[in-house]
Amino acid sequence: MSTGQLLRRAVRRHRGRMSLGVLLMSLHQATEAAVPVTIGVFVDKAVATGDVEPLIWCVLMLAALFAVLSNAWKLGARLIVRAIEYETHQLRLEIARRVLDPRGQRTGLRSGELLSIATSDAEKTALVMRAVSIGCAASTALIVASVSLLLVDVPLGIGVLIGVPLLVLGIQALSPLLTRHTSTQQEAVAQTTALATDLVGGLRTLRGIGAQHNAAARYRQSSQTTLRATLRAVSTAGLQDGVSTALSGLLLAAVAGVSGWFALNGRISIGELIAVVGLAQFIAEPVGTLGYASQVLATARASAGRLASVLSSPPLVATGTATAVDPAKPLLQLERVSYKTLVDVDLTLLAGETVGVLCYDPRDADALLAVVGGRASEYTGAVRVGGVPIDELDIDALRDTVLLEQHDTDLFEGTLRSNLLVESPSLERVMTAAGAADLIDELDRPLADRGQALSGGQRQRLGLARALLASPPLLVLHDPSTAVDAVTEELLAEGLAEVRSGLTTLVLTSSPALLGKMDRVVVLADGVVVTEGLHAELAESDAAYQEAVLR
CATH class of the missing domain: 1.20.1560.10 (ABC transporter type 1, transmembrane domain)
Known part of the structure; x- marks a missing residue:
């Protein structure tokens, strides 16, 4: 124009x-x-x-x-x-x-x-x-x-x-x-x-x-x-x-x-x-x-x-018109994807699977989030959601299927309840699972812009509760427990496993509590998948994994 x-x-x-x-x-x-x-x-x-x-x-x-x-x-x-x-x-x-x-x-x-x-x-x-x-x-x-x-x-x-x-x-x-x-x-x-x-x-x-x-x-x-x-x-x-x-x-x-x-x-x-x-x-x-x-x-x-x-500015990423995914196909599939620091990454998430990803380099995590969230441009390889190439999927269909909860949580002026966006009979259960049980009695408390009156941990847990309430087919979390103590982190890991049971979840984290609840853990080093397996096995056999996770 x-x-x-x-x-x-x-x-x-x-x-x-x-x-x-x-x-x-x-x-x-x-x-x-x-x-x-x-x-x-x-x-x-x-x-x-x-x-x-x-x-x-x-x-x-x-x-x-x-x-x-x-x-x-x-x-x-x-x-x-x-x-x-x-x-x-x-x-x-x-x-x-x-x-x-x-x-x-x-x-x-x-x-x-x-x-x-x-x-x-x-x-x-x-x-x-x-x-x-x-x-x-x-x-x-x-x-x-x-x-x-x-x-x-x-x-x-x-x-x-x-x-x-x-x-x-x-x-x-x-x-x-x-x-x-x-x-x-x-x-x-x-x-x-x-x-x-x-x-x-x-x-x-x-x-x-x-x-x-x-x-x-x-x-x-x-x-x-x-x-x-x-x-x-x-x-x-x-x-x-x-x-x-x-x-x-x-x-x-x-x-x-x-x-x-x-x-x-x-x-x-x-x-x-x-x-x-x-x-x-x-x-x-x-x-x-x-x-x-x-x-x-x-x-x-x-x-x-x-x-x-x-x-008139063009969009950063192109989207298609497909509105449905095939439930029989893997919910998320990356084949030889290269983007920024990522090099020929293969990753597959089946329906109902919970997968943890440990990135030794934070840049790898950012690049992977951009690819999975459909925000990457000029990448090579194939990215499919439910068998449909991600660039052929309608943007609304992609957002209905994949929910990306970033490390930084966006909160708005209003109340805690209005920031959750969803009224659900399982609200208290989800709040507890997100480690935010202390906020249940304060849901009608006024909230300033960006949640400035809340601590970093409260903002993070409120964002996680909002993502869990949305109950998407594929939930992608990025460091959801960095601002909480060890006890809350353990409760959060158990609650996440309970609420997302039977649903597909991808968690990018270095938290041993969260990684211990994953069906498997994929490790990225220098943009390349170097190993994968159970948290307990990797913690015993991989020195680099031990140094990055055990603390």
């Missing part, structure tokens, strides 16, 4: 509100342009003649004009603002959906930059509807004013019709520069936001190694860069405002001077002079509005470009 397509789509999918809103705002501008004409007619037909009846009609006409003018603006602006807010919300949902896509995305942007795009850029992109609406309304005002001037005096009207387009073109000449500066500013804001997000997330670590001063200096430098970019963008916008105001003022002075000369020579009446001067003064407003619309459009275009880059 290109920048232009994104902007056009924003207007198109709110065309109902936009059409009515533009119509009402154009009506407002047309009636506002008609006010000085009506006053001119009022002077010639009522004031100059002293007749009462024309005076009454002129007063009624002015009252009607102002009633239409006021209500048209109020209703039209309300429709446009509502369209802008709905579009902003929809764009944020699209960005969130794209960022949370389990297939990943190739934008290369950090979480803070994506946050800036989902908030600031989405809001600014939706302002294209404001630019379109006020631009159309201003154009309507200029057309009505120009036609009125032509009816008063043709050369005068032609002069305005020539001068206004030249004026608009002069204002538009600064738009590309403003777009570039605005885009640079938005990128700088996103980078500073990303840096701030990273620093806040790693604040404890930074304090632990005494690097908070270096981090503050780095953020200060990024903030100064953002400030300079913002000042450039604001200066360009200010220059455009100044040029717009100056040129519209010169146009007003020229029209007023010529019309005054015509009035002195008797070419136009006093009422027509008032109408012309009023129109010339009024013209400055829509011309200025066109300049402002140009600024808004430039800002929207810059932000839309950043949005389009995210929405």
